[in-house]
Amino acid sequence: MFKLHEVLARDCAVVGDLPLCRVLLMNDSQYPWLILVPRREEVREVCDLNEGDQQLYLKESNITCAVLQNEFAAEKLNVAALGNMVPQLxxxxxARFTTDVAWPKPVWGLHPAQPYATDALNERVSQLxxxxxxxxxALVVA
Structure with missing residues (x-):
């Protein structure tokens, strides 16, 4: 049975579920930052997904990229699966911009997260x- 890792549950807001992935919003107002988590047990890498799930993940990733481009006019999209701190895939x-606080460096570890205010977080989740x-x-609101 799928269970979201406690770090992701703590640091993110749930946007909803696609057929394969749970869509999360990282609670850091410095960047439009979504995270896809395949709802499969014991999966650490994309290559651990079966072929059908890999294809579905790619489709859901493309939809997510389009959402970020359309909603935020991203100058660049960073898509990455690190998993060094959270083993769950x-x-x-x-969405990155030449004006963001970390540009052109990666966002990880450069600046502390700036959580959304409650109203702003709710508005961002509704927007997404x-x-x-x-x-x-087919996003299902959890």
Whole structure:
């Protein structure tokens, strides 16, 4: 049975579920930052997914990239699966801008997270849910 790693549960807000992945918003207002977590047990790497799930992940990643581009006009998208601190497979999708606080460096460890205010977090989650709905993806709000 799928269980979200406690670090992801602590640091993120749930946007909803796609057919394969749970969509999370990193609670760091410095960047539009989504994380896809395949709802599969004991999976650490994309190559650990079966072929069908790999194809579904790619589709959901492409939808997520389109949401970030359409909603935030990202200059660059960073997509990465590190997993050095959280072993559960989770893939970061971050909209980057030449004006963001970490540009051009990676976002990890450079600046402390700046959590959203409660109202801003709720608004951002609502915005993202609507964006996924526009993309004709089957997002289920958890």
């Amino acid at each position: 989770h893939i970061h999708h971050i 849910r609507a964006a996924y709905a526009k993309s004709a993806s």
